[in-house]
Amino acid sequence: METFTISDPVCEPILLADTKTFLRLDTDDHDSFLKYAIAEHRDALEKHLGIVMGNRHCGVEGYVDGEARLPHWPISQVESVKVDLEPDTAATIDMGARPCTISVKGTGVVTVRYTAGYGTCPSDIPAPLRQAMLLLVARAYERRCSAPAVMPLMVDALTMPYRVVS
Structure with missing residues (x-):
């Protein structure tokens, strides 16, 4: 399955002001x-x-061939499911599954458009994820480096319950 992003995130998980407070920056x-x-x-x-x-x-x-798994989680809304460009495709959607699954009758090329994410503002995002972000940005600021190839142990500990294993 080919994945594509239609829009950028509505919000970042942490605000610049909160990051500067965490880092104790005044300028x-x-x-x-x-x-x-x-x-x-x-x-x-x-x-x-x-x-x-x-x-x-x-x-x-x-x-x-019958079932597709969406690569993102959580899914808040599925806008459309089309099989072979037919707009009236009957589909069963299990949004509670991790990852979310869509079952269709038959086989064919499926196109699914959906909204993924925890919400539209930073407070909608779980606190452990926001805390992990603050730790990662603090590490980058301290070391003047980019995102790590392997997540630091504290970040892994904070985010483990949110990891989707497929």
Whole structure:
């Protein structure tokens, strides 16, 4: 299945002001670095966990024989399911499953458009995920480095309950 993102996240999991407070910064000298680090580490953490933090519109397309799994979690809404470009496709959606599954009758090329994420503002995102983000950005600021290839132990401990294993 080919995955595509239709829109950017509605919000970042942590605000710049909260990040500066966490780092005890009083000036705006490092704002551009911090904004970049927040976006980069959100992306890295989302890929590591298999989740989407702030709501965004996504889609998948590919050949399916009965069942498709959406690569993002949590799913808040499925806008459309089309098999071989037929708009009136009957589909069963299990949004409670991790990962979310869509069952269709028959086989064919399926296109699914959906909204994934915890919400539209940082307070909708679980606190352990926001705390992990603060730790990652603090590490990047301290070391002037990019997202780690292997997540630090404290970040793994905070985020383990949110990891989607497929």
